Amino acid sequence: xxxxxxxxxxxxxxxxxxxxxxxxxxxxxxxxxxxxxxxxxxxxxxxxxxxxxxxxxxxxxxxxxxxxxxxxxxxxxxxxxxxxxxxxxxxxxxxxxxxxxxxxxxxxxxxxxxxxxxxxxxxxxxxxxxxxxxxxxxxxxxxxxxxxxxxxxxxxxxxxxxxxxxxxxxxxxxxxxxxxxxxxxxxxxxxxxxxxxxxxxxxxxxxxxxxxxxxxxxxxxxxxxxxxxxxxxxxxxxxxxxxxxxxxxxx
Ligand SMILES: NC(=O)c1ccc[n+]([C@@H]2O[C@H](COP(=O)([O-])OP(=O)(O)OC[C@H]3O[C@@H](n4cnc5c(N)ncnc54)[C@H](O)[C@@H]3O)[C@@H](O)[C@H]2O)c1
Numbered sequence: 549x550x551x552x553x554x555x556x557x558x559x560x561x562x563x564x565x566x567x568x569x570x571x572x573x574x575x576x577x578x579x580x581x582x583x584x585x586x587x588x589x590x591x592x593x594x595x596x597x598x599x600x601x602x603x604x605x606x607x608x609x610x611x612x613x614x615x616x617x618x619x620x621x622x623x624x625x626x627x628x629x630x631x632x633x634x635x636x637x638x639x640x641x642x643x644x645x646x647x648x649x650x651x652x653x654x655x656x657x658x659x660x661x662x663x664x665x666x667x668x669x670x671x672x673x674x675x676x677x678x679x680x681x682x683x684x685x686x687x688x689x690x691x692x693x694x695x696x697x698x699x700x701x702x703x704x705x706x707x708x709x710x711x712x713x714x715x716x717x718x719x720x721x722x723x724x725x726x727x728x729x730x731x732x733x734x735x736x737x738x739x740x741x742x743x744x745x746x747x748x749x750x751x752x753x754x755x756x757x758x759x760x761x762x763x764x765x766x767x768x769x770x771x772x773x774x775x776x777x778x779x780x781x782x783x784x785x786x787x788x789x790x791x792x793x794x795x796x797x798x799x
Contacts, residue, residue: 555631555676557772558582558623560610560667563590565734566684567636569761570768575601577769582623584608584616584667585637602627610637610663613670620670629676632772635664635683635706642740644798645697653698660702661709668713668724678721680772683710685728687787687794694798703728707783714781723780725771730787732759748796754789 557574561567562583571594574581580602585591586609595605604626608619624630638660641652664683671679688696689703707726714724731737731749737758741749750756767786770776785791 556580556627557632558630558671559634559636560584561637563587563594565736566732566761566764570634570765573765573769580627582627584619610667611658613666616666616670620674624674630671630674631676631679633667633671633681634768635667637663638684640699640736640740642695644695648697656698657702661705664706665709681724682768682771683726685726687728687730687791690728690791691795693796711781718780725779726783727764727767728783728785729759729764730790732761732764734761752790752794754793759788
C-alpha cells in the first residue's frame with residue numbers, strides 16, 4: 549500500500565477532474581479525505597457520490613483566508629490533524645495577452661497562486677507530526693505557451709512558491725513538491741481546448757495524446773507518500789514529454 553494513505557489528506561478542487569480522481573485513489577488506499585471546492589454543484593455531486601466514505605466535503609473558496617481557516621478547523625475536528633495537502637483548485641483561460649484584462653489576470657493569480665499559498669499556510673497551522681504538500685502547476689508554468697500569460701504566470705509562481713516553502717519548512721517535517729501536468733482530459737480542458745487546439749497540442753506531445761486524470765493522481769500519491777520521503781522542492785512533469793521538447797507558438 550502507498551501510505552499517503554495513512555493520514556488525513558485535504559484536496560482542494562477535489563470535486564472535479566484531477567482532484568476528484570485523486571480523492572478516489574486516496575480513499576482506495578485507506579486515507580481519510582477532506583474535499584474543499586468552490587462549486588456548490590460539484591460539491592453536491594461529490595457528497596452524493598461519496599456517501600458512506602470517510603470523506604468530508606465542504607464548500608470553500610480557496611481565495612478566502614477566513615473561510616479556509618474555518619473549513620480546516622472543521623476538517624481537523626472531524627478527521628484529525630492534516631498529514632497531506634493537494635492543491636488542485638484552479639481556473640484557466642486560453643486568451644492572447646492583449647485581450648487579458650488586469651481583472652482577469654488578478655483573478656487567475658488569486659485562485660491558482662494566492663489560493664494555494666493560503667492553503668499551505670492553513671495546513672501548516674493544522675499539521676500532524678509531518679506534512680506532505682503537493683501543489684499543481686502546469687506545463688504552461690514551465691514553457692511560454694501562447695494564450696497563457698496569466699495562467700502560465702500563476703503556475704510558474706506556484707513552482708517558486710513551493711520551492712521557497714520547501715526550503716523554509718523542511719526542518720519542521722514538511723515536504724512541498726509540485727506536479728506539472730500537460731493537457732489532461734478533464735472538464736477544465738474540455739471547456740478550454742477546441743478540436744483545432746487539441747490537434748496543435750497533440751502534435752507537440754511526444755506521446756501524441758492527452759493525459760488521463762489517473763496518471764496525474766498516481767504522481768500526486770507518490771509525492772505524498774513515504775516512498776518520496778527524501779523528495780522536497782521537486783517539480784515532477786507529467787506531460788507525455790511536452791515540456792522536454794514542445795511549445796505552443798502564437799498564431
Ligand atoms: N486539465 C489539465 O489539462 C491541466 C493541465 C495542467 C494543470 N492543471 C491543473 O490541475 C488542477 C486541476 O485541474 P482540472 O483539470 O482537474 O480542473 P477542473 O475544472 O476539472 O477542477 C478544478 C476544481 O477547482 C475548483 N475551484 C475553482 N476555483 C476554486 C476556488 N476559488 N476555490 C475552491 N475551488 C475552486 C472547481 O470548482 C473545480 O471543481 C488545476 O490547478 C489546473 O490548473 C490541469
